[in-house]
Each structure stands twice: as C-alpha cells, then as structure tokens.
Amino acid sequence: MRDNSTAPKPIQVDENSPLFDKTGMLHKEFPSDFRQIRYFTLLIVQSAPPDIKEINLLEQQISEIIKNAVKHGNKCNVEKKVRIWYSFSSEHAHLIVEDEGSGFKDLEKWNDFNKKRQKLLEGQDYEALADFVSYRGAAADENDGGNALFAAVEYWSGGFVFNSKRNCVAMLKRFPQKRKGVELESEA
Amino acid sequence: MVWEIIASASSGSLLVKLALSTVLIAAFLFLRKRETEGSMGGYAILAGLLVLRDLGFAFLPSPDFYVASELAVFGLLLYLATYTFQVAWALWVPLSIDACAALLVAFNASFRFAPALPLAAVHAVAAIPIAALVLIPLAKRADADTTARELSLASALPFGLGSLAYLAAGLALGPASPVYQGIAVPLFYGLIFSLGFFFVDITQSQLVSAVEYYEESIDSLYDLLSATGGAIKPAFVMQDVLDSMVRAVVERSGADGGIILLADEFEESVSVRALSGTYPPPFKLPESLPKNEERVSAFVRHSRFKLGEGILGEVAQTGKHVFSSAAGDVQMADNGDEVWLSAGALIAVPLIVQDRIIGAISVAKTGEGSFTERDFDRCKLLANFGSIAVANSFSYLEAAERSDIEREAAIAENIQRSLAPQKLPELPGMSFGAFTSPARGVCSDFYDVIQTGPSRAILAVGDVAGKGVAASLVLVMVSSILHLITNSAKEVAVLLQWVNRGVTGKVDIDHYATLGLVSVDSRTGEIEFSNAGHQPVIVYRQDADEIETIDMKSIPIGVDRGTPYASKRLGLKGGDVLVMYTDGIIEAMNAQGKQFGRKNLGNILQRDHSLSAREIAQRIRDDLLDFVGSSHQHDDQTVLVMKSKR
Numbered sequence: 001m002r003d004n005s006t007a008p009k010p011i012q013v014d015e016n017s018p019l020f021d022k023t024g025m026l027h028k029e030f031p032s033d034f035r036q037i038r039y040f041t042l043l044i045v046q047s048a049p050p051d052i053k054e055i056n057l058l059e060q061q062i063s064e065i066i067k068n069a070v071k072h073g074n075k076c077n078v079e080k081k082v083r084i085w086y087s088f089s090s091e092h093a094h095l096i097v098e099d100e101g102s103g104f105k106d107l108e109k110w111n112d113f114n115k116k117r118q119k120l121l122e123g124q125d126y127e128a129l130a131d132f133v134s135y136r137g138a139a140a141d142e143n144d145g146g147n148a149l150f151a152a153v154e155y156w157s158g159g160f161v162f163n164s165k166r167n168c169v170a171m172l173k174r175f176p177q178k179r180k181g182v183e184l185e186s187e188a
Numbered sequence: 189m190v191w192e193i194i195a196s197a198s199s200g201s202l203l204v205k206l207a208l209s210t211v212l213i214a215a216f217l218f219l220r221k222r223e224t225e226g227s228m229g230g231y232a233i234l235a236g237l238l239v240l241r242d243l244g245f246a247f248l249p250s251p252d253f254y255v256a257s258e259l260a261v262f263g264l265l266l267y268l269a270t271y272t273f274q275v276a277w278a279l280w281v282p283l284s285i286d287a288c289a290a291l292l293v294a295f296n297a298s299f300r301f302a303p304a305l306p307l308a309a310v311h312a313v314a315a316i317p318i319a320a321l322v323l324i325p326l327a328k329r330a331d332a333d334t335t336a337r338e339l340s341l342a343s344a345l346p347f348g349l350g351s352l353a354y355l356a357a358g359l360a361l362g363p364a365s366p367v368y369q370g371i372a373v374p375l376f377y378g379l380i381f382s383l384g385f386f387f388v389d390i391t392q393s394q395l396v397s398a399v400e401y402y403e404e405s406i407d408s409l410y411d412l413l414s415a416t417g418g419a420i421k422p423a424f425v426m427q428d429v430l431d432s433m434v435r436a437v438v439e440r441s442g443a444d445g446g447i448i449l450l451a452d453e454f455e456e457s458v459s460v461r462a463l464s465g466t467y468p469p470p471f472k473l474p475e476s477l478p479k480n481e482e483r484v485s486a487f488v489r490h491s492r493f494k495l496g497e498g499i500l501g502e503v504a505q506t507g508k509h510v511f512s513s514a515a516g517d518v519q520m521a522d523n524g525d526e527v528w529l530s531a532g533a534l535i536a537v538p539l540i541v542q543d544r545i546i547g548a549i550s551v552a553k554t555g556e557g558s559f560t561e562r563d564f565d566r567c568k569l570l571a572n573f574g575s576i577a578v579a580n581s582f583s584y585l586e587a588a589e590r591s592d593i594e595r596e597a598a599i600a601e602n603i604q605r606s607l608a609p610q611k612l613p614e615l616p617g618m619s620f621g622a623f624t625s626p627a628r629g630v631c632s633d634f635y636d637v638i639q640t641g642p643s644r645a646i647l648a649v650g651d652v653a654g655k656g657v658a659a660s661l662v663l664v665m666v667s668s669i670l671h672l673i674t675n676s677a678k679e680v681a682v683l684l685q686w687v688n689r690g691v692t693g694k695v696d697i698d699h700y701a702t703l704g705l706v707s708v709d710s711r712t713g714e715i716e717f718s719n720a721g722h723q724p725v726i727v728y729r730q731d732a733d734e735i736e737t738i739d740m741k742s743i744p745i746g747v748d749r750g751t752p753y754a755s756k757r758l759g760l761k762g763g764d765v766l767v768m769y770t771d772g773i774i775e776a777m778n779a780q781g782k783q784f785g786r787k788n789l790g791n792i793l794q795r796d797h798s799l800s801a802r803e804i805a806q807r808i809r810d811d812l813l814d815f816v817g818s819s820h821q822h823d824d825q826t827v828l829v830m831k832s833k834r
Contacts, residue, residue: 180582
C-alpha cells in the first residue's frame with residue numbers, strides 16, 4: 001500500500017485517466033473571482049464527512065487548486081468560470097477542476113524542474129538545491145510561492161492528472177485507514 | 189489335599205496374606221482413578237501377582253518357587269518404580285540380572301541341573317533391584333516432575349530400607365519359616381500398601397499447590413483489572429490504562445522492568461507505548477546513545493519496530509511467545525557490560541483480541557536474573573486479560589469520538605432549528621409556504637419571513653459556507669442583524685450592504701454566506717429583489733403560464749466589506765408564484781448522478797401553480813424525495829414559496 005519510492009512523481013497528462021470519470025460526483029461552478037476563493041473552497045469542503053481527520057490540510061490543498069484555476073487558468077477574468085466536480089468519503093477525496101484558460105503550458109518544464117529538484121534532495125546537495133526551492137513560471141508574480149504544485153503532487157497521492165488541453169486537472173487522495181492490530185496468521 | 193490346604197490356610201498365615209493382597213488390589217484399583225499415568229494400575233497387577241504367588245506356594249511349598257517369585261516381585265517393583273524415569277541401562281541391567289536369577293532358580297527346580305545351587309545366594313540377588321529402586325529415583329531427583337516419579341522419589345528410601353529388611357529376614361529365616369511367612373511377609377505387604385499413602389499425600393499436595401497457583405492468578409488478575417479499571421475515569425486517557433497494566437504485569441512476574449507495545453494505526457509496525465521499571469532492551473541500542481538509565485529509558489519508550497523486526501517485532505507479527513528463562517536462552521543484542529543493560533531473562537507475549545494481534549507485552553530481568561515457568565504462565569494470563577482491557581479502551585475512545593461528532597451536529601441542528609420561523613406571517617393577498625431539510629451535520633441553510641408592516645414583509649433565504657456549529661454561529665449573526673435592520677423602509681439592496689458590513693471581517697471565523705432578500709408589499713404586489721451570491725429567484729407568471737428567472741450577478745456576504753449590492757423591482761399579479769431556494773435543492777443528486785436542477789423546480793410550479801403556497805412547497809419536497817430516492821443528502825435543502833392571491 002505504501003509508496004516508499006522517492007522517485008519524482010511527474011504530473012501526468014492523460015485524457016483517458018479514470019480520474020476524469022465524473023460519475024456520481026457533485027458539481028459546482030464559480031466565477032473566477034480571486035476574492036471568493038476561500039468561499040468556494042468552503043462550499044466544496046463542507047460536503048466532506050466529519051471523520052476526515054486532517055480536514056484543514058484538505059481545505060488548504062483544494063484552495064490552492066482553485067486558486068491555480070482562477071489565477072493562472074482564467075487570469076482572474078470574472079466572466080470565465082471554474083467548474084469543480086467533487087466527491088468525498090472518510091476514505092478518499094476526488095476532485096476535478098476545470099478552467100477556461102489556455103492550459104498549463106509549462107507542464108513539461110515543471111516536471112523537469114521537479115526531477116532535478118528531487119535528485120538534489122536525494123543527493124542531499126543543499127547548496128544547489130537553493131536554486132530549486134520554488135518553481136516560478138513566466139506568468140508568476142510576487143504572490144506566487146512556487147511551492148503549491150510540489151505540495152499538491154505530494155498530497156494527491158492517488159494521482160494528479162491533466163487532460164490533453166491541460167485546462168482540467170483531476171486528483172485523488174486516499175486517506176490512510178486505521179488498522180486495528182495485525183491479523184493473526186492462521187496456522188494451516 | 190485341597191482340604192488340607194484350606195485347613196492350613198485358615199490356621200496359618202496364608203489367609204492373612206491373601207486378605208492383605210486383596211486389600212492391596214482394591215486400594216490400587218481405587219487410586220488408579222485419581223491418576224492418569226498408569227502406575228497405580230501397575231501396582232494393582234503386582235498385588236494380583238502376590239495373590240497368585242501365595243496361592244501357588246500353598247499348593248507347592250517349594251523354596252525354589254518362592255525365591256523365584258520373590259525375584260520376580262522385586263523385578264516388577266523395580267520396573268514400576270523407575271520406568272517413567274526413562275533410564276536405559278540403569279534399569280535394564282539390574283532387571284536382567286534379577287530375571288536371570290529368577291529363571292535360574294525356576295529351571296533348576298524343574299530340571300535339577302545344579303543340585304548344589306546355593307538358594308540363599310540367589311535369593312540375595314534381590315538386593316540388586318532393591319538398590320536400583322532406591323538409587324535411580326535419587327539420581328534422577330531433578331526429573332521428578334510427574335506424580336509417578338515423585339512417588340518413586342518420595343518412597344525410595346523408606347521403601348528400599350523396608351525391602352532390604354524383608355529380604356534379610358527371608359535370608360535369615362528361610363522362605364518356609366512360619367515366622368517369616370506369618371510376620372515378615374504381611375509386614376512387607378503393609379509396606380507396599382504404604383505406597384498408596386505416599387501417592388495420596390503427593391496428589392493432595394499437588395492439589396493444594398494448584399489451588400494456591402490459581403488463587404495467585406486470580407489475585408493478579410484482580411490487581412490488573414483494578415489497576416486498568418482505575419484508569420477509566422471521566423477524563424479517559426489510554427496512556428493511564430497502559431501504564432497501570434505494565435506496572436501490574438511487571439510486579440506480578442517479578443521482573444525488573446517491562447514494556448507494552450501496540451500495533452500502529454497506519455503503519456506495519458508496533459511502537460512502545462508504556463514502560464515500567466528498568467527494562468534491559470533485547471534490541472541493539474545506537475552506539476551514540478549515552479549509557480545512562482534516563483536516556484536509555486527514553487529511547488526504549490519511543491522505540492518502534494517493523495513487523496517481524498527483532499524479537500519484539502516477531503512476536504507482533506506471528507503472535508508467538510518468547511520465553512528466555514535465563515541469560516543465553518535466546519540470542520539478544522549486546523548493549524554493553526552494564527548489568528542494567530544486559531537482558532538476561534525475557535518474556536514476550538502477544539496481546540490478541542479476536543484473532544488480531546493488537547500489540548505485545550514484554551518483561552525482562554537484568555543480568556543474572558531468571559524467570560520460572562510459572563512467571564511465564566502468569567504473563568500469558570495477564571496478557572490475555574490485558575488485551576481485553578486495551579481493546580475495550582479503544583472501543584470506548586471510538587465511541588467517545590463518535591459521540592463528540594454527534595453532539596456537535598446536534599448543537600448545530602438545535603441552533604438552526606431555533607432560528608427557523610415558528611410560523612410564517614400572513615399578509616393580506618399573499619400566502620407563504622416553506623420547508624427546510626437539514627443534512628446531518630451540515631446546518632448551513634437559513635430562511636425567514638419578517639413582517640415589517642401591515643402589508644410589508646422581507647423574505648430571506650441564505651446559505652452559509654461551511655458546516656456544523658461554526659456555520660450555525662454565522663447563521664445567528666446574519667439572522668440577528670436582519671431582524672435588527674428590517675424595520676427600516678430602506679430598499680433591500682441597502683439591507684444587504686448593512687448585513688455584509690456587519691458580518692465581514694468582524695470575527696475571526698470563516699463567515700461567508702449567500703443571501704437573497706425579497707421585500708413585498710402585498711397591497712400593490714410590488715416586489716424588490718436583491719441578491720448576495722445566492723440562487724436566482726424563479727417566478728411563475730400565471731398570465732403567460734411561464735417561468736421567469738430573475739438573477740443578479742453578485743458576490744456573497746463576507747468577501748468584501750464594501751461590496752455594493754443592486755436590486756431589481758418587479759410586480760406580482762394574482763396567481764403568480766415566487767420561489768426562493770438554496771443550492772441543496774437544485775444540486776440534489778440521484779443515484780444516476782443527475783442533479784435535480786432549476787428546470788424541475790420550474791416544472792413543478794407550472795404543474796402545481798393552482799395550489800396554495802404551502803401545498804406547492806410540499807409538492808416540491810415530495811418530488812425532490814422521489815427524485816433522489818435512497819441517495820445520500822449531502823447539503824441542506826430549503827424552499828420558500830410566496831403566492832399572490834389578489
């Protein structure tokens with residue numbers, strides 16, 4: 001179950017990923033109003049069951065994704081919509097976020113950057129790592145931390161996939177389930 | 189001939205001997221029921237042989253026959269007393285010599301091939317099995333752990349000495365001597381009988397020690413339960429249960445220290461969760477760790493083992509016990525020469541509940557200390573009961589956690605319910621109907637109809653982002669502000685601006701809400717609508733039999749203090765119906781993943797417009813329930829209907 005590999009997880013592009021299956025998912029759409037991102041996030045997260053333990057982390061991650069769509073996708077154009085499909089249970093969080101922008105062009109660059117960053121991390125080359133602390137695309141402004149995507153790819157461990165147009169991203173998080181002890185091996 | 193024998197028997201010692209050996213048979217047969225090892229049965233057979241021998245000697249009073257039978261009796265006695273010790277030559281050599289001597293006498297009596305055979309000397313060979321009968325149990329005294337062996341050991345000396353005296357009497361007096369037959373032989377039978385008393389004594393003391401053992405076990409269980417039970421207080425702390433449990437186990441097993449490990453919730457590992465006393469770790473400590481007790485104990489307290497890793501990980505994976513009675517029994521990590529660091533004796537037992545290993549208990553003694561089998565048994569017993577205590581504690585915590593969630597949901601629901609209008613007002617020419625259906629644990633919808641004059645009212649429908657108590661507190665704020673400000677004749681857009689200003693940035697909780705406000709003058713049918721990010725209102729126009737959707741782009745309350753809100757005016761004619769609702773209605777989803785939608789809502793209005801406002805609200809509710817079927821309701825659902833009767 002646990003993925004211990006430290007290999008860099010690239011952001012995938014796969015139009016046919018099962019993560020794009022919207023069956024049974026709730027749906028909302030919002031105008032790209034930057035001021036309302038927190039509000040939209042709350043609206044989405046409020047349907048998560050109360051027994052999800054780290055609900056604040058989930059909220060934060062969803063907020064980042066919506067922020068990306070509003071800011072980098074729709075360039076904060078209030079006329080453009082962000083569409084969100086979502087489904088939660090105590091075991092998973094599944095989200096699809098679509099904007100009306102031109103798509104994440106720098107995806108390959110980002111993957112490349114992440115790969116190098118991971119290599120430096122593994123090699124514990126902290127001096128060189130200083131240049132790879134955050135990724136800043138061409139359109140980034142001083143408010144972009146450049147770290148959100150690293151955290152997102154890490155957090156959405158069940159997959160983080162873009163469609164071919166790269167304006168829609170699907171992601172899945174599986175929450176670890178409590179084990180109650182170790183099954184006693186029956187002695188045959 | 190037969191008559192003579194009977195006569196001599198009744199006058200001589202035969203009758204005494206027969207009576208005695210019959211009593212012997214009865215006694216051993218009776219005792220046989222009280223043991224499982226079979227030695228009492230053997231003695232009963234021996235007594236039977238004695239009966240046969242005595243009868244035979246009465247018919248055939250030959251010294252040869254008697255000596256041969258004596259040798260056979262001692263041979264059998266030796267065998268019965270020592271075969272359970274499983275000694276090879278020490279039993280078979282004296283037994284063979286004894287048997288050879290018996291056969292020699294028997295054959296000589298039949299065939300007389302050695303007329304000069306000194307019978308007394310052969311008879312004296314019986315001293316050999318007697319000596320073996322004494323020496324084997326004494327030499328093997330350490331193995332005397334079964335009833336039969338204990339009996340042989342306890343009776344060895346008295347029985348051996350008695351037998352030798354009996355043999356000496358036989359040699360001195362000769363087998364045919366009436367004194368020997370009348371006194372020595374019956375005494376010897378009495379000696380054999382005494383074996384029965386030894387046996388009874390041994391089983392009795394076994395019973396007593398078993399009772400003591402169980403008494404102690406019950407005491408230790410009582411201690412364990414009262415210790416762990418004491419930890420279940422109003423403020424329940426799992427750690428207290430584990431701490432008192434490990435203390436009880438350490439105390440009861442006489443260990444120097446012990447630990448409790450529990451399986452981790454999300455990892456394939458076990459972690460130390462409680463420590464008591466000085467527990468010499470059986471695993472390798474890092475070299476860098478300073479060897480002082482405080483640091484080591486802190487390290488042990490935070491140790492974690494993958495399943496199968498080391499002795500402790502192995503126990504947690506396989507559920508098997510580890511018992512090292514003293515240093516060297518089980519290979520343990522060498523952490524240096526310090527006595528308090530060297531694990532000698534160690535016990536590790538799993539905590540198992542319903543075929544799941546939930547953890548393990550381990551106790552240890554430092555240095556040269558050792559554990560007995562009984563300590564090990566005690567640990568297993570305490571582990572069995574302790575695991576039930578731990579499992580119960582877990583269940584309790586889970587139940588408490590669930591009830592916390594339930595309680596919060598109940599509080600939020602209460603607040604929400606108390607905000608809902610008890611009764612909708614009645615205005616001349618206008619009727620109202622509403623329903624709200626909270627989703628478990630959400631509690632974010634809000635509606636109200638506030639009468640502000642004889643023919644004027646404000647309709648409000650809102651939805652707070654978030655859920656639970658936090659959301660219901662925002663509901664309280666919005667509702668309070670609304671009730672405070674609706675008394676003015678200001679247009680609804682201004683009211684919205686005031687609500688927004690009142691809510692935004694004032695308190696440090698998330699407080700976003702959508703709010704739709706409609707003011708109505710029932711005399712004129714004039715409507716004014718203003719919206720803060722809420723759903724559009726829909727209006728059924730009876731004249732045109734059409735649905736009109738009135739929307740206004742706007743942002744919710746709580747985003748920006750200075751948000752300006754606009755309003756729209758429209759008029760309601762007789763038979764027209766206006767409906768306000770929350771997103772929980774149109775986004776309600778059925779099993780096929782389809783949303784109810786605004787269109788369905790419009791269709792109901794078109795179909796049921798002739799009904800009263802209250803009936804229309806009821807119809808919407810019924811249709812919605814039909815639509816979603818058994819699907820989960822994920823959000824509050826609220827509808828407010830106003831119908832013009834003019």
